[in-house]
Amino acid sequence: MRTFSILPFSPPPGVAALREQVRAFIAEHRPPGDAARRANCWAVADAGFSRALGAAGYIGMTWPKAYGGGERHPLERYVVLEELLAAGAPVGMHWIADRQSGPLLLRYGTEEQRLRFLPAVARGELYACIGMSEPGSGSDLASVRTQGRRTPEGWRINGQKLWTTNAHNAQLMIALVRTGEDSQRQEGLTQFLIDLSSPGVTVRPTIDLVGGHDFNEVFFDDVLVPDSMRVGEAGAGWRQVTAELSLERSGPERYLSSFALLVELIRVSGPTPDPIIAGLIGRLTAEAWTLRQMSMSTAAKLAAGEDPALEAAMVKDLGNSFEQELPRVVQAAVDGRFDLSGDTDFARVLAFLLQVSPSFSLRGGTREVLRGIIARGLGLR
Template identity: 60%
Template sequence: MLSQSFKPCELPPSAQELRAEVRDFLAEALREYSRADRAYSWMGFDARFTRQLAARGWIGMTWPAQYGGGGRTAFERYVVVEELLACGAPVLAHWTADRQSGPLILKVGTEEQKQRFLPAICRGESYFCIGMSEPDSGSDLAATRTRADRVPGGWRVNGAKLWTTNAHRCHWMIALVRTTPGAEKHQGLSQVIIDLHAQGVTIRPIRDLAGESHFNEVVFDDVFVPDDQLVGTEGNGWQQVMSELAFERSGPERYLSSIALLAELIRAVGRHPGERVRVAVGRMVAQIVVLRQMSLSIAGLLERGQDPLVEAACVKDLGTGLEQLIPELAHALTDLPPSLQTDGDYQRVLAYVTQVAPSFSLRGGTREIIRGIIARGLGLR
């Protein structure tokens, strides 16, 4: 039963001891960051900060030392990620590579790929993005039309990927492509590592409601990809992508994206708020506590080498629902309007989170897709 996967999970002493070290580091490294700056959470980009984390050994923490990793536990990595998110650290530069691209290469990549890509990620020098969504396909990844055709020495890739976070700053993309034309919808798909500076790659930023350009459209026009940049098994792309998405959906970023706003709300209402505010804030905190325990239990599954696809979908669905609720409640509980044209941290954070909150239930799979995964896991479809 699915409920048995969410057993209470305690952090080991080594992870608890690490927390204090991480907090001391962040207090110094982020002392110039305002509370409004920290609202960007894991969408904040700072290459210098990423290199500082790398110097501490906090990128690729669970990977083997032979590939530049720290050989530490999933629980220790969980503590580092939790602290980074709780204080709004700018981690976007290495985020995708550390969270899912590196683990995918470690799991299904060749030895040459591991030696080539993983140490650079651990040093904070190599940034990855993911190429899954496409124009006119919504969240249906199996509708992938970007194709990779066999040519001497590799593949020629043609097509486009959409909503590609951070592509304009990244070095590499792991893209889902169709390598067998005419195959059944979920068959004939593969993953390839594409050099984003290669000839034929065009990256077009997409500006969002907050005025940012985190998202991009990436177009491939006869882009050559060498044979040795096929990831895993040709034709096994669908299964690999599903496994990769479990890494993306299960972490604390799926319920802590709005945590800066909750903290500012508590500051704004003061030490003695009315009962309505106390009840609303108490309920939000209670939900965070539950989601944290669910997410932590998935870290336990990963530590045991399991593949928590359905469990991760549950955390993602419930977590993004809470993240989107927090700005709505903040609006209802205070008389301060959201505004980016003020010195007030609360109003600036409220404005930013309100603008980006609609994307929370899109990134990593729409709510409908996520609930379909859960339904299949429960045997309901």
């Protein structure tokens, strides 16, 4: 039976100095805004901040210099992400392109695709979205129904994607499409780079219950995609997309989305907090630290060339549970101890996370799907 194996997080020397550099950058460039924007900040889009990050070399850090990257160590990149998220920096505009789209093209894309897209991503100027989920499919990714038909001039794409984060800002989608005639489930799937300004593409906003616009529906009506925009081999999409999901599930964003509330709780509690609050701060800090060690170990395995699909699923499942529990337990503990009716940073962050945190376990695979992966990985099913 497999277990969660820990690989030491061993970045190159100079990480302490790198942290200080990133903190100085954030202090200089982070735009002013409501305290609630510091929570779940990897969904907060700010093109100016992304361009400043790109100019400083903090996007595409590990990529070859030929593609606009910095050829930095992968664990240096992890440190930068951790600092950005802990500070609540608005990184949502470029997040998906840096985290998934770029690495996917480095691994499976053509040289033409890499030279065309990656330098602009690294500059913080090109943004991408993920075309996986579809209506009526839930988290059953293998039930993709969007069709791709090969023609003499390229591929004709017809179908619909749902829950496409940042599609309203993105220029590019990497879409999973069924190209095999009469294929079923994992067979006959292919990934394509789709220019969202192409004729036949329609992006419609999906407004959440608190009025936020993170998600979108994207419709494809006989959209022509050149074969040069196919990613990898035709029919190999399932293998490619499952490898991509390890990048999506294991990072520090999977336990830091609610971190701003813990920071505010410590701030408003002062140096001598109520014993109940002190105990809660200690418990939440210990849980966050444990999740951090698990996430860092998973990052170390990715950096070493391993495929930590099991560990990534564990980090996401446990991290989502922590992120969702944090606002609930804080609300219960502070009831009667703090005035939540005022317009304070603490009250705004708490109110925001109580409304949006239920969605955290949906993105990147639902809890049920993840626990199925974990059960198989542990030999329990």
